[in-house]
Amino acid sequence: MGALTGVGTSPIRKGAVVDGFLVGDLIHTGGMASLRAVTRGDIRMPLLMKIPTLLEGEDPAAIVGFEMEQMILPRLSGPHVPTFVAKSDVSVHPYIVMERIAGKTLLLRLDDLPLPYEEVAAIGAKVATALDDLHRQHVVHLDVKPSNIVIREGTGDAALVDFGLAHHDQLPDLMGEEFRLPYGTAPYMAPEQILGDRRDARSDLFALGVLLYFFSTGVRPFGDPKGKRALRRRLYRDPVPPRKRRADYPLWLQEIVLRCLEVDPAQRHPTAAQLAFDLSNPAETKLTGRSERLDKDPWSAVIRRRFHPDFARATPRPAILAQVSTAPIVALAIDLAESESPLHEALRDTAARILETVPGARVACLNVLRQHRIALDKTLDEEGRNKHLTRLVELKHWGRPLSLLENRITFHVLEATDPAAAILEYVRSNRVDHVVMGARANSALRTLLGSVSGEVVAKAPCTVTVVRLPRPFEKASEAASETERNTP
Amino acid sequence: MRIAFMADLHANREALEACLAHARSQSADRLVFLGDYVNYGADPEWVVETLLEHVEKGGIAIRGNHDEAVGERARTMSSPAEVALEWTRNQLGPAHRAFLAALPIAHEEEGLLCVHADAAAPFRWSYVTDAEDAARSLRATESHLTACGHVHKPALYNVPVVAGRAAKTTAFRPVAGVPVPLLPRRRWLAVVGSVGQPRDGNPAAAYALFDAARGEITTFRVAYDIEAAAGKIRAAGLPAMLADRLAWGL
Numbered sequence: 001m002g003a004l005t006g007v008g009t010s011p012i013r014k015g016a017v018v019d020g021f022l023v024g025d026l027i028h029t030g031g032m033a034s035l036r037a038v039t040r041g042d043i044r045m046p047l048l049m050k051i052p053t054l055l056e057g058e059d060p061a062a063i064v065g066f067e068m069e070q071m072i073l074p075r076l077s078g079p080h081v082p083t084f085v086a087k088s089d090v091s092v093h094p095y096i097v098m099e100r101i102a103g104k105t106l107l108l109r110l111d112d113l114p115l116p117y118e119e120v121a122a123i124g125a126k127v128a129t130a131l132d133d134l135h136r137q138h139v140v141h142l143d144v145k146p147s148n149i150v151i152r153e154g155t156g157d158a159a160l161v162d163f164g165l166a167h168h169d170q171l172p173d174l175m176g177e178e179f180r181l182p183y184g185t186a187p188y189m190a191p192e193q194i195l196g197d198r199r200d201a202r203s204d205l206f207a208l209g210v211l212l213y214f215f216s217t218g219v220r221p222f223g224d225p226k227g228k229r230a231l232r233r234r235l236y237r238d239p240v241p242p243r244k245r246r247a248d249y250p251l252w253l254q255e256i257v258l259r260c261l262e263v264d265p266a267q268r269h270p271t272a273a274q275l276a277f278d279l280s281n282p283a284e285t286k287l288t289g290r291s292e293r294l295d296k297d298p299w300s301a302v303i304r305r306r307f308h309p310d311f312a313r314a315t316p317r318p319a320i321l322a323q324v325s326t327a328p329i330v331a332l333a334i335d336l337a338e339s340e341s342p343l344h345e346a347l348r349d350t351a352a353r354i355l356e357t358v359p360g361a362r363v364a365c366l367n368v369l370r371q372h373r374i375a376l377d378k379t380l381d382e383e384g385r386n387k388h389l390t391r392l393v394e395l396k397h398w399g400r401p402l403s404l405l406e407n408r409i410t411f412h413v414l415e416a417t418d419p420a421a422a423i424l425e426y427v428r429s430n431r432v433d434h435v436v437m438g439a440r441a442n443s444a445l446r447t448l449l450g451s452v453s454g455e456v457v458a459k460a461p462c463t464v465t466v467v468r469l470p471r472p473f474e475k476a477s478e479a480a481s482e483t484e485r486n487t488p
Numbered sequence: 489m490r491i492a493f494m495a496d497l498h499a500n501r502e503a504l505e506a507c508l509a510h511a512r513s514q515s516a517d518r519l520v521f522l523g524d525y526v527n528y529g530a531d532p533e534w535v536v537e538t539l540l541e542h543v544e545k546g547g548i549a550i551r552g553n554h555d556e557a558v559g560e561r562a563r564t565m566s567s568p569a570e571v572a573l574e575w576t577r578n579q580l581g582p583a584h585r586a587f588l589a590a591l592p593i594a595h596e597e598e599g600l601l602c603v604h605a606d607a608a609a610p611f612r613w614s615y616v617t618d619a620e621d622a623a624r625s626l627r628a629t630e631s632h633l634t635a636c637g638h639v640h641k642p643a644l645y646n647v648p649v650v651a652g653r654a655a656k657t658t659a660f661r662p663v664a665g666v667p668v669p670l671l672p673r674r675r676w677l678a679v680v681g682s683v684g685q686p687r688d689g690n691p692a693a694a695y696a697l698f699d700a701a702r703g704e705i706t707t708f709r710v711a712y713d714i715e716a717a718a719g720k721i722r723a724a725g726l727p728a729m730l731a732d733r734l735a736w737g738l
Binding site for chain 2: 060063064070074088089094170172173177178282322396477
């Protein structure tokens with residue numbers, strides 16, 4: 001095993017063939033690595049080869065970051081990361097080959113700032129969705145910033161690139177162990193990351209909050225500090241509220257952005273999925289004092305924080321995946337059209353039991369307002385009431401006994417012709433972890449309409465609990481003979 | 489090539505059987521035993537017989553401190569250990585003892601060093617329990633991977649091979665079943681855990697599997713019939729704490 005000497009004169013240059021990869025043009029040269037286009041006959045997708053900068057006397061973090069990426073990238077999959085293809089083995093010239101994502105990085109949007117609020121929210125929701133996927137794969141990115149986010153052509157999905165500073169909670173953390181100074185990108189680093197904690201998934205939510213603030217106001221909330229002392233300022237000095245910069249700044253967006261930028265991770269959204277949920281459902285965002293703030297905290301408060309930093313105390317944090325799984329999104333789908341109040345009650349009881357075991361859960365109560373397939377639905381019923389609004393009121397009435405804090409429960413009336421499809425669509429787009437719904441007892445109606453719960457159970461990408469009212473037990477022989485009779 | 493590393497068997501037949509079956513299911517094609525086959529457990533004879541079979545088939549076995557102690561008289565060991573050692577001596581025949589006494593202190597091949605304890609002084613049987621101990625052991629070898637036992641708690645240490653920089657040794661507690669890539673520009677020290685007497689709070693038997701082609705090592709935790717193993721220890725009249733600790737993994 002050779003020492004890391006003289007690799008600066010890398011033979012990986014245009015026209016060379018390295019382990020079957022034909023090396024093409026230089027795409028990018030950064031401080032830590034350069035990127036080249038490469039091709040190999042048996043692989044169709046466009047490829048990138050990442051080659052670390054390994055000059056003698058260079059920042060040793062460059063090679064350690066590269067090693068981290070060599071470990072982490074092969075473990076990741078899905079649309080929110082570049083597909084891993086190959087890595088150098090014991091070859092003298094280290095490299096990683098990965099998918100060259102067709103799309104643009106968010107860095108290219110900097111000239112257009114500030115962007116319209118809705119666009120910022122849409123971008124934010126995509127990035128939060130990508131982060132949720134990453135966190136579920138045991139990884140905190142720790143370097144979320146515009147240049148590390150690519151919006152894929154076609155699907156529009158956000159993909160995260162560059163895992164050189166990332167932390168995988170099932171692999172050795174070389175970056176954290178070998179360097180005492182925290183690594184990161186100064187404008188975007190979360191307070192706990194500055195203090196050396198690399199294990200909190202919510203650090204990525206802070207960085208995304210910085211990006212959202214920047215993209216919606218055109219100004220970075222903490223500037224671009226140089227030096228350790230300037231970097232630590234964000235531990236006690238809060239940013240200028242966005243509404244002070246733009247008078248028409250929406251309350252919901254300020255609420256979301258300032259929640260991301262909370263110094264204490266426990267005050268932020270518990271998961272990226274919950275942040276994505278808020279960004280996708282602005283009207284449902286629970287507003288707090290944050291939303292209306294027009295000024296920074298007074299100096300007295302800042303000085304108090306500066307010299308009595310509660311936060312600086314290291315608190316033990318759960319593993320990344322544990323953080324995600326203790327704060328699931330639970331959807332309660334209730335059929336209010338059916339006047340089966342015992343089933344409604346049973347559904348609520350089951351929901352309450354589930355929520356008791358996961359206090360971090362976020363609840364979305366769903367009801368489908370059926371539209372007729374052919375006739376154009378009137379929005380008003382016979383008595384002239386708005387049907388949608390009436391349903392919403394009923395839904396909230398149903399959910400009230402769950403007595404959840406307002407920021408933990410939201411209510412949604414979906415208008416659709418096919419209830420199962422509407423519920424499934426909601427589950428997919430909001431990354432719901434668990435659906436709780438009732439099963440119709442009336443078999444005649446079920447035969448007529450098909451079982452909504454059956455279809456949701458079959459097709460949902462998550463856990464589904466179907467609540468059924470207990471029925472009297474039949475003797476096995478009777479049940480069997482009934483089945484026989486029903487067989488045509 | 490997939491090498492299963494098994495250490496600290498301690499005469500626990502049930503645990504060894506479970507680990508051997510697991511290694512077969514993982515397509516391990518080589519077995520390397522890292523010492524301490526006897527003492528504490530109730531099946532020293534069966535374990536040594538099994539070891540003999542595997543060594544005849546090309547498996548590697550090196551010597552541990554308990555394997556050495558069984559061939560000697562009156563060494564200073566903790567008290568229940570000494571009682572059990574005396575019992576073990578009476579269980580083993582001359583052929584078994586000769587086999588244990590003849591075991592090599594280390595095994596070395598391309599890129600791989602196998603020892604029971606600290607590679608810096610294998611005869612001293614020092615424990616490698618933290619990054620500092622690991623750094624000392626890693627300085628003593630050029631091998632890409634050092635595999636050892638002795639500590640009964642799985643751990644994975646590494647140090648970068650860098651010229652001109654005081655490199656820091658990194659400690660890591662491996663997650664069962666999750667492969668860790670052994671990056672090429674580092675030296676790695678795997679403490680593979682104990683088959684027959686785990687002491688990290690998890691009573692499941694531990695061993696490690698190294699996939700040479702992928703350059704990855706995985707620690708596995710294997711469930712086995714603890715009650716049976718503990719029951720035999722009690723039935724043999726061995727100190728009860730040797731049975732109790734199996735259930736706790738301490």
